[in-house]
Amino acid sequence: MRKAIPKIFRKILYRGYVRLNHLIGFTEKFGIKNPDAPLPFKPVFIIGPPRTGSTLLYQCLTTRYKFAYLSNLHCLMFGAPWLVEYLTHPSEHYPGSNFSSDHGSTRGLYSPSECGEFWYRFFRRHPQYIPTEEADSNNMKKMRYAFHALLKAGQKPYIFKNLPCALRIGPLHQTLPESVFIVINRDELDTAQSILLSREKKFGDYSTWYSLEPPEIKALKKEPIHIQATEQVRSIYKLIKRYEDTIGSEYFHHVSYQDLCRDPEQTCQNIRDFLRDHQINLADRYELPEYFQAQSKTQKVNESLYQQMKFYADKTK
Numbered sequence: 001m002r003k004a005i006p007k008i009f010r011k012i013l014y015r016g017y018v019r020l021n022h023l024i025g026f027t028e029k030f031g032i033k034n035p036d037a038p039l040p041f042k043p044v045f046i047i048g049p050p051r052t053g054s055t056l057l058y059q060c061l062t063t064r065y066k067f068a069y070l071s072n073l074h075c076l077m078f079g080a081p082w083l084v085e086y087l088t089h090p091s092e093h094y095p096g097s098n099f100s101s102d103h104g105s106t107r108g109l110y111s112p113s114e115c116g117e118f119w120y121r122f123f124r125r126h127p128q129y130i131p132t133e134e135a136d137s138n139n140m141k142k143m144r145y146a147f148h149a150l151l152k153a154g155q156k157p158y159i160f161k162n163l164p165c166a167l168r169i170g171p172l173h174q175t176l177p178e179s180v181f182i183v184i185n186r187d188e189l190d191t192a193q194s195i196l197l198s199r200e201k202k203f204g205d206y207s208t209w210y211s212l213e214p215p216e217i218k219a220l221k222k223e224p225i226h227i228q229a230t231e232q233v234r235s236i237y238k239l240i241k242r243y244e245d246t247i248g249s250e251y252f253h254h255v256s257y258q259d260l261c262r263d264p265e266q267t268c269q270n271i272r273d274f275l276r277d278h279q280i281n282l283a284d285r286y287e288l289p290e291y292f293q294a295q296s297k298t299q300k301v302n303e304s305l306y307q308q309m310k311f312y313a314d315k316t317k
Contacts, residue, residue, distance in 0.1 A: 018117070021079030025121065025142065028082055028149040035144045039178050040151045042280050044159040047166040048184035049236040050211035051194035053257035055106070056292065057184050057267075058161040059097035060260065062112045064268045065282040067091065068154035069161075070115040072108065078118040082149035089154070096286040114162045122146075128167045128213040129239075135171035144175055157280050163212055166236055169243040179251070180278050182271060183240055186257035189313055192229035193300040206305070212236055226308040230316075250277075261294035 044067075048054050062069050071090040074081040084090065094110040106112060122143040123130055151158050165172060172179060199210040206225045214220070214235035220228050244252045253274040260267045265288050272282050299306045 021077065021117070022121065024077070024079045024083075025146070027080045028142070028145045030149070031152075032145055032148045035141065035148055037148075039147055039176070041154070041157050042178040042180060042278055043147060043151070043176055044157065044275065044280065045165055045172070045179055045181045046159065046161040046184060047163065047169070047181055047240060048186075049166070049191060049195075049233045050163055051191050051198060052184045052186040053260060054161055054163060054184045055101045056099060056257075057182070057255060057260055058112050058159070059099050059101070059106070060264050060268055060288055061159055061271065062091070062094065063096040063286050064265075064284070064288050065272065066156055066285050067159045067282070068151075068156045069112045069159050070118060071110050072106065072113045073110060075113050075115040075117065078115060079121070080149075081115075081118060082146070082153045085150055085153035091154075091156075099289070099292065112161065116162065116164075119162050119164065123164070123168055123171075126213070127215075127217065128164050129215045129217075130168045130171055132170035132174050135168075135174075140171060140175040147176060157275070157282060166240055167212060167214065169240065169247075173243070173247055173251075180275065180280070181240075181244075181252045182274075183244075183252055183254045184257060184260075185237075185254055188230065188233055189309060190295060190300075191233045192226075192309055192313075193306070194295070195229045195232060196225065196301055196305070206301075214239060224308070226305060226312055230309060230313055258294055261292040264288045264292060265290075 046054050046058055046061075058069075061067060068085065068089075068091045070081060071084075071094070073088065073090045074084045077084050090110045094112075097106075097111070100106075105114075122139040123135070169181070195210055196206050199206050199208055202208075202210060209217075209221060209228070212232065214232060216231070216235055220231055220235075223231070240252075253271060255267060255271065268288065275282060301309070
């Protein structure tokens with residue numbers, strides 16, 4: 001009983017903390033007369049399947065250029081991150097990345113974050129895939145206000161990395177049509193293996209679903225695990241491609257994980273050129289390492305599972 005009381009107390013405190021954050025969201029309307037007016041800066045989104053190097057890319061871009069971004073400090077006040085931006089400007093105090101992370105999570109108050117709770121203010125948790133017509137219209141209005149407030153407070157280009165946004169491209173584009181997207185690509189077999197290894201690390205087995213839930217999630221969960229992981233990767237890339245074809249390829253820039261590791265400076269320069277074409281101009285910040293050690297294209301799961309994955313991938317290309 002004594003052990004249960006602190007746990008219950010912590011749960012009550014957390015619920016109050018979340019409630020308070022949602023309540024202070026009203027402050028995002030301060031000073032914004034017309035939310036439909038153009039945003040002060042065009043939002044930049046990093047998207048892709050899990051385990052593709054998206055966090056490394058996020059760290060590189062926020063280290064190399066003077067981007068604003070949602071930091072771990074912003075996430076403490078996810079209901080009004082514009083206040084954190086206005087009062088502290090976390091990116092100005094960021095010493096650059098040490099390029100380490102744990103499944104997307106970084107250490108340090110000023111380090112870039114996915115800040116999931118900020119996004120759940122506007123999007124449901126499940127199902128994760130949200131087509132345009134299923135987005136809550138009131139929440140989309142609130143999100144437009146939130147972006148106006150955040151970008152105005154930041155006074156520089158803002159970059160976001162939250163992988164579920166790959167499943168929300170439709171409502172993001174409709175609500176924030178100024179947005180552009182950077183898609184991180186990695187070898188399919190490597191990515192699928194890494195997803196299974198993440199399942200094992202997080203849950204102790206290969207069978208529990210990990211990370212993004214594509215539109216076909218219910219059907220995929222009935223498949224063997226090697227098919228689940230492979231089709232999870234494929235489904236997310238297919239969804240991105242569908243929106244790219246609809247919205248226009250000029251709003252999307254593709255990055256190879258292998259290229260990022262081999263030559264991070266050139267990869268970031270290519271992104272900078274792409275963003276400049278969209279009138280997003282970036283100032284230099286810190287130098288990047290000459291290269292990163294890429295996760296090699298090798299067997300990472302047990303032999304039997306690897307052969308199943310390879311056979312399925314080759315058969316269904």
